[in-house]
Amino acid sequence: MAPTKEYSSSFEGWERWQIAVAITKLQQAQELKDRGNKSFKAAKYDEAITFYTQAIEKSPQKVLENCTEAIKLNGKYTKALNRRAQAAEQLGDLQMSLEDVTAVCILEGFQNQATLQMADKVLKALGKEKAKEELQKKKKSMPSKHFLKSYFSSFTQDPVQQFVEPEEKILNIPVDDESSEENAGQSGAGDNPAVNGLSSSALKSVFSKAVVCLKGGEYERIIPLCTEELGLTPPSPHHQLALLLRGTMFNLTAQNSEAVEDFDQLLGVDNLDKKVKVNVLIKRGGLYINQDRRTDGLADFAHAIRIDSSNSDIYHHRGYQNIQIDRLEDAIRDFENSISKNPDFPNSYIQRSYAEHRRAAAEQSTTKLERAIKSYEQTLKTFPDNADGHALYAQALCDLGRFDDADNELLKLQWKQNIDEPVTLIKQAIELDDKCEYAYEMLGTIEVQRGDMVNAVKLFKKAIDLCRTESEMSHLFSLLHAAKAQLKAAEMLEIPLPKDFSPM
Secondary structure, eight states, X not given: OOOOHHHHHHHHHHHHHHHHHHHHHHHHHHHHHHHHHHXXXXXXXXHHHHHHHHHHHHOHHHHHHHHHHHHHHOTTOHHHHHHHHHXXXXXXXXXXXXXXXXXXXXXXXXXXXXXXXXXXXXXHHHHHHHHHHHHHHOOOOOOOHHHHHHHHHTOSSOHHHHTTOSOSGGGGOOXXXXXXXXXXXXXXXXXXXXXXXXXXXXXXXXXXXXXXHHHHTOGGXXXXXXXXXXXXXXXXXXXXXXXXXXXXXXXXXXXXXXXXHHHHHHHTSTTOOHHHHHHHHHHHHHHHHHTTOHHHXXXXXXXXXXXXXXXXXXXXXXXXXXXXXXXHHHHHHHHHHHHHHOTTOHHHHHHHHHHHHHHHHHHTOHHHHHHHHHHHHHHHHHSTTOHHHHHHHHHHHHHHTOGGGOOOGGGGGGOGGGTHHHHHHHHHHHHHOTTOHHHHHHHHHHHHHHTOHHHHHHHHHHHHHHOOSHHHHHHHHHHHHHHHHHHHHHHHHTSOOOSSOOOO
């Protein structure tokens, strides 16, 4: 059916207007490009870059098409690859942008800081984009026991954990047995400060079973037990703690809406215990930030400080979240605050050193990196048995190239002649806990060093499948796409993939 005259006339007018706009943009882009060329010939390189960037912004599609034609004639034409990468970024094609800028990095031998910074920027944007997509379709699952143990150990004033600390003897109480009180006495419960003050009925309660599971690492049983406790009529004395523990486990198993519902219900309770309220705000604040609700999350942390400014957990966990969103100066201040409130907690010292390390890397400051290393050394002198501290310290030493100074076995990951030993150790760790995403990430990083990007991609995908939070998933997607981009770039350039480089 032919269009009516009125419709046809209107459509043709709109089409002519669109063409006119495109021509105007192209003319403006050409003028900016010409000005860029003049600046370049005059050795005014920063000015030239500004003009070229503005030209790409005016007509990125035309720039992309022209660069594609140039690349067909010369696949190693760095200027065309670089400009097409910028145009593709403007058009939202982050995958093409990354592949092109990675090819430029390879051709430049990873020596051009401007190109490396662009690659890093595109990688972060792509990682964040992919993480959001993945989280929307991710099914609930239990994280690794290592992850959960580390998470719970990052709190020093968690009301649920204080319900069973500090003795282990409560684990021997057969809570399903009618003779629990007698058995509790035989197991020494009377000397247990965690049990003192609790009646035998409390020890038999469903919630007690949940906290015993928490202490014993039987995490899969916790949500059903808490739900059973919360269904009791009338409400039990442990109703609030059961709600807190269930909300925490919902959060850790990526059931975010259920976690928020439990946390909101708790925060709506009149005269809620101060420690419970602060703990809820910390956990909901972290959840919000991981959902990219940064303002809401930081507001929860600020609210927690107004309630109890002496609670070191608030500063420690806000510091951790500030690292995730690249607010490194704020993170350092938070960890220093946490240390001032709780000088005996090693995690805050280690995370402060890590934040200083990240800041030094971002600023490319050797002086600040040396300072971060001294910070690690002082921390490990005080807390010599902290495994995370040794691992992060080794990483910082590697960044500075001081391989001979490290006595940490993880440093062998950087020495090709000793690489098989740590690989064996990591594989043994996976046999013990096949949900440890960090182990797969480390193996993937080793394969990148070996130049085996195909295997690295498989390992990073496995780590992503096990990952829980958006920030960590963004990081893993960045590693994944860096490896894939290097494969694609090497194929495009028809050159072997260079080893010992992981510039992203």
